[in-house]
Amino acid sequence: MDSQEIIEPFARMLNAAVGPAEVREAERSNSLGAIWDSLSSSGYLDALIAEDRGGAGFGLADVFPLLALVGAKGVPAPVGETMIARALAAEAGITLSDGPIALATGQVDGQVVTCARVAQQILYDNGAELVLLAAADCSLRATGIEFSLAARADLSRIRGQILPRPAGGLLSIAAILRSILIAGAANQLVEQSTVFANERVQFGKPIGRQQSLQHNLAVMAENAIAARIAAQLGAAGGLAPSLAAAATAKSVSSRAAALIANSAHALHGAIGISEEYDLQLLTRRLHEWRMADGSEGYWSGLLGASRLSCPATSVDWVRAEIFA
Amino acid sequence: MFDSLTLASLPAEDDDLRLMVRDLIVNHIKSMPLWRRARSWQGFSADFSKALGRAGLLGLTIPKALGGHERGPFARFVVVEELLSAGAPVAAHWIADRQSAPLIMSCGTEAQRERYIPGICRGEILFCIGMSEPGSGSDLASVRTRAEMVDGGWVVNGQKVWTTNAMHSDYMIALVRTSGTPADRHAGLSQLIIDLKAPGVTIRPIVDLTGDAHFAEVFFEDVRLDGDALIGQEGEGWKQCTAELAFERSGPERIYSSVVLLDAWIQHLQACGRRDAATLVGRLTAELATLRAMSIACTSRLAMGESPVVEASLVKDLGTSFEQELPLVIGDDLAAHPDEPVSDELYQTLMYVTHIAPSFSLRGGTREILRGITARGMGLR
Ligand SMILES: Cc1cc2nc3c(=O)[nH]c(=O)nc-3n(C[C@H](O)[C@H](O)[C@H](O)COP(=O)(O)OP(=O)(O)OC[C@H]3O[C@@H](n4cnc5c(N)ncnc54)[C@H](O)[C@@H]3O)c2cc1C
Numbered sequence: 001m002d003s004q005e006i007i008e009p010f011a012r013m014l015n016a017a018v019g020p021a022e023v024r025e026a027e028r029s030n031s032l033g034a035i036w037d038s039l040s041s042s043g044y045l046d047a048l049i050a051e052d053r054g055g056a057g058f059g060l061a062d063v064f065p066l067l068a069l070v071g072a073k074g075v076p077a078p079v080g081e082t083m084i085a086r087a088l089a090a091e092a093g094i095t096l097s098d099g100p101i102a103l104a105t106g107q108v109d110g111q112v113v114t115c116a117r118v119a120q121q122i123l124y125d126n127g128a129e130l131v132l133l134a135a136a137d138c139s140l141r142a143t144g145i146e147f148s149l150a151a152r153a154d155l156s157r158i159r160g161q162i163l164p165r166p167a168g169g170l171l172s173i174a175a176i177l178r179s180i181l182i183a184g185a186a187n188q189l190v191e192q193s194t195v196f197a198n199e200r201v202q203f204g205k206p207i208g209r210q211q212s213l214q215h216n217l218a219v220m221a222e223n224a225i226a227a228r229i230a231a232q233l234g235a236a237g238g239l240a241p242s243l244a245a246a247a248t249a250k251s252v253s254s255r256a257a258a259l260i261a262n263s264a265h266a267l268h269g270a271i272g273i274s275e276e277y278d279l280q281l282l283t284r285r286l287h288e289w290r291m292a293d294g295s296e297g298y299w300s301g302l303l304g305a306s307r308l309s310c311p312a313t314s315v316d317w318v319r320a321e322i323f324a
Numbered sequence: 325m326f327d328s329l330t331l332a333s334l335p336a337e338d339d340d341l342r343l344m345v346r347d348l349i350v351n352h353i354k355s356m357p358l359w360r361r362a363r364s365w366q367g368f369s370a371d372f373s374k375a376l377g378r379a380g381l382l383g384l385t386i387p388k389a390l391g392g393h394e395r396g397p398f399a400r401f402v403v404v405e406e407l408l409s410a411g412a413p414v415a416a417h418w419i420a421d422r423q424s425a426p427l428i429m430s431c432g433t434e435a436q437r438e439r440y441i442p443g444i445c446r447g448e449i450l451f452c453i454g455m456s457e458p459g460s461g462s463d464l465a466s467v468r469t470r471a472e473m474v475d476g477g478w479v480v481n482g483q484k485v486w487t488t489n490a491m492h493s494d495y496m497i498a499l500v501r502t503s504g505t506p507a508d509r510h511a512g513l514s515q516l517i518i519d520l521k522a523p524g525v526t527i528r529p530i531v532d533l534t535g536d537a538h539f540a541e542v543f544f545e546d547v548r549l550d551g552d553a554l555i556g557q558e559g560e561g562w563k564q565c566t567a568e569l570a571f572e573r574s575g576p577e578r579i580y581s582s583v584v585l586l587d588a589w590i591q592h593l594q595a596c597g598r599r600d601a602a603t604l605v606g607r608l609t610a611e612l613a614t615l616r617a618m619s620i621a622c623t624s625r626l627a628m629g630e631s632p633v634v635e636a637s638l639v640k641d642l643g644t645s646f647e648q649e650l651p652l653v654i655g656d657d658l659a660a661h662p663d664e665p666v667s668d669e670l671y672q673t674l675m676y677v678t679h680i681a682p683s684f685s686l687r688g689g690t691r692e693i694l695r696g697i698t699a700r701g702m703g704l705r
Contacts, residue, residue, distance in 0.1 A: 190325050194702050214699035221698060222642040225329050229621065230614040232331035251610035297603055304606030308594060313587050314612055315409035322613040
């Protein structure tokens with residue numbers, strides 16, 4: 001199956017199930033309603049499970065366009081997270097129920113967990129093993145951020161089902177997932193902003209005719225493509241990514257996320273600040289994904305420490321550690 | 325948005341080229357000081373270029389019958405990456421190998437190919453690019469240098485400027501007006517291969533702010549050329565130039581110009597045992613890796629026979645921004661540690677790159693022009 005064959009039915013399903021109205025409804029009610037039924041009955045949640053374990057046998061790079069679309073639509077559900085959790089469980093011969101699963105990679109109680117308010121379970125990496133927790137046991141509480149589906153959670157003392165922990169832990173995989181979501185949303189924001197710039201008229205012509213805005217949009221596009229390619233470098237390692245590839249993906253995409261979110265707002269003017277306008281559905285998520293599972297500074301620090309421990313030239317080091 | 329720029333990998337069969345390049349580099353540059361290697365692709369050595377030719381490392385995209393190696397753009401990427409990473413002096417053959425040879429292959433006659441290509445592949449025939457003029461920089465279509473058809477040959481009058489390596493080159497591929505006036509813009513422009521030893525050609529090197537003289541002004545006074553000096557079609561010069569610029573802008577030299585400095589700084593940090601710059605090192609390394617992947621993605625478009633004009637502009641803009649940031653953040657880091665000794669070599673390299681860096685986003689088309697091309701590709705113009 002090539003990537004077009006994977007993406008088309010998924011895109012059709014997602015377009016039917018999730019639009020801005022459904023995103024807002026989920027954020028208002030803290031529940032996914034029919035969105036999750038569509039996702040789970042589609043079979044795509046098992047995309048990353050090996051064929052001999054009853055899944056579709058795709059790698060993270062194969063489902064990249066699917067997850068980028070999840071990012072582009074601001075889907076308010078932990079789609080990629082659930083795919084990853086189900087694949088890790090299947091490796092150990094464990095079949096999970098169909099509910100949405102959030103990922104938690106921090107080591108403090110009260111950590112902010114993306115999508116926790118709509119998750120049934122939380123897969124938590126405590127540094128030694130992966131523990132699958134019932135969300136209801138995790139003392140979830142609101143972050144106080146209006147519209148956000150993230151929640152604070154206390155995880156360290158809760159018992160749950162133990163899953164095998166991948167060699168590099170859950171953090172690298174989660175960071176790569178965030179980078180793919182960022183890449184999808186960033187691309188969507190550049191396209192949306194370009195359309196807006198060609199439509200909004202000031203001084204008697206579309207604002208997109210102003211050279212300064214053309215250049216800002218060109219820079220947004222450059223950064224969106226950098227985020228996409230960095231995320232692809234991360235995804236190439238599947239569910240066993242190297243630390244260096246994960247760091248590259250998240251460092252570059254997190255930096256791009258903030259830049260693109262802010263440029264998109266600058267270009268839209270006041271309308272983009274209003275709740276009613278859809279821009280905020282993506283820009284809020286970009287900021288959340290940027291900070292989830294390690295910001296650009298976190299990953300740059302790890303990558304730099306690794307780089308400084310090796311005498312090779314930069315080109316050789318990058319080839320061996322990131323492109324391997 | 326620009327979906328064709330997607331992760332591509334270098335074919336494994338080109339990996340053998342790395343060892344060949346390294347063997348050659350070791351002999352030629354081991355005694356070169358760091359600040360000379362930091363000249364990157366502005367470093368000139370006719371001997372080194374000939375040695376590359378002898379080793380079969382030039383003309384990698386050219387058919388064997390014409391002295392090339394029929395290996396394609398990925399092989400060229402590998403060789404170029406090795407050369408730039410080491411800071412080898414590649415300027416002599418650079419322009420001929422990168423853009424003149426592909427232009428002659430795609431637009432030239434059989435006779436022109438046989439005349440120029442084998443020598444380019446040997447690293448012996450050197451070319452320069454005659455686009456810019458005193459009154460025509462970004463607005464290239466306004467060039468005033470004229471060529472008139474007289475007795476089946478051409479007579480050229482006018483002036484080019486900023487011509488890299490004109491004083492070392494055998495030929496210039498010049499964009500000239502062959503009919504109409506500058507008001508006709510893109511119509512009436514043609515490309516000519518000008519023999520720089522012809523009577524009436526005067527070349528004056530221009531010294532830059534670092535004391536180097538890598539470019540020159542070139543004057544043409546009734547320079548007579550044969551009829552077959554015309555390359556491609558008369559009046560098609562603009563279109564040919566645009567295709568040529570895709571080769572000029574898409575290579576890894578647009579991300580690696582400061583990489584010798586980056587490596588020298590990392591070595592300095594390692595020697596001092598200092599870890600407080602790890603986050604900066606990591607960010608720069610992540611950006612370098614991403615730019616490399618973007619550059620390979622561009623190369624894969626060339627390998628598919630496309631002319632990735634917009635993609636090349638976008639990668640060049642991001643790449644030169646990276647190249648220009650390096651000396652600034654490295655300078656900040658070193659000067660924030662006044663108690664730490666910095667070697668002469670590193671200091672000279674840093675200051676050389678600091679001073680020359682503004683040229684990175686001028687040569688090959690300015691930042692503003694590239695962003696305009698990208699914006700057009702996005703449907704904004
Ligand atoms: C190291 C080096 C090597 C070079 N080698 C060669 C060579 O081998 N052959 C050759 O032909 N040329 C060469 N050039 C020249 C180079 O191509 C030109 O410098 C470049 O095209 C810009 O032209 P200009 O310098 O005349 O600047 P100008 O075009 O005068 O530009 C000045 C400023 O105005 C801006 N500007 C101009 N037009 C616009 C616009 N429409 N919108 C917004 N901003 C605008 C520019 O971006 C720039 O910031 C070289 C230049 C350098 C620095």
